[in-house]
Amino acid sequence: MTSFADLVPGAVLKGIWYELLSWELDPTPSASVDAVAMAVILDFAGATPVRFHWDLRPPVERLATGPRESGGPSPDVRCVDVSARWGRLIGLALDGYTLSFQDTDGGLAPWACRLHFREGDAHLVVALGEKLADEVTYIPDSLIVTDSRSVAVRYRPPAARSSAWGSVDH
Numbered sequence: 001m002t003s004f005a006d007l008v009p010g011a012v013l014k015g016i017w018y019e020l021l022s023w024e025l026d027p028t029p030s031a032s033v034d035a036v037a038m039a040v041i042l043d044f045a046g047a048t049p050v051r052f053h054w055d056l057r058p059p060v061e062r063l064a065t066g067p068r069e070s071g072g073p074s075p076d077v078r079c080v081d082v083s084a085r086w087g088r089l090i091g092l093a094l095d096g097y098t099l100s101f102q103d104t105d106g107g108l109a110p111w112a113c114r115l116h117f118r119e120g121d122a123h124l125v126v127a128l129g130e131k132l133a134d135e136v137t138y139i140p141d142s143l144i145v146t147d148s149r150s151v152a153v154r155y156r157p158p159a160a161r162s163s164a165w166g167s168v169d170h
C-alpha cells in the first residue's frame with residue numbers, strides 16, 4: 001500500500017519505533033541519520049500508527065505505509081522504542097507532510113516523506129536508503145531517518161525529482 005492517508009494533520013506524535021533485524025545494533029543517539037532495515041512506526045495519539053517501509057512491486061520500488069504483508073518468509077525482527085532519541089518531536093502535532101518522487105519504469109513513485117510539525121521548525125524525514133561509511137546512499141531496500149535539513153536537502157538519488165526534503169506538500 002502506498003497511501004499516506006493515515007498521516008492526519010493535528011494528530012499528536014506520542015512515540016517512534018524502529019523495526020530492526022535481530023542482529024542490528026540500536027541507533028546511536030548522537031548520529032544525524034539512523035539506518036533502519038525494516039520499518040519506522042510513528043505512533044499518534046487518537047490515530048492509527050503509521051508504518052513506513054520499503055515496497056517492491058516490480059518494476060516499482062517505493063516508500064510505502066501499511067502493515068507488514070503476510071505470506072512468504074518472515075525475517076527475525078525486533079521493535080525498538082526510539083522515542084527518547086526523537087524526544088523533541090514527541091508531543092508535537094503533525095502539520096502535514098511532503099513527498100519526494102522518483103521516476104521508475106512503472107511511473108512516479110514516492111521515495112521520501114518529510115513530516116512537518118506545527119510547533120517550531122520541527123521535521124522528520126523518512127526515506128529509502130542506507131548509510132555507508134556515515135554517508136547516505138540510495139540503496140532502496142531499507143530506510144534512513146533524519147531531522148537534519150542539510151542532510152535531507154543534499155540527499156537526492158539520480159532518478160529523484162527532488163531531494164529527500166521534498167517538493168509536494170500535503
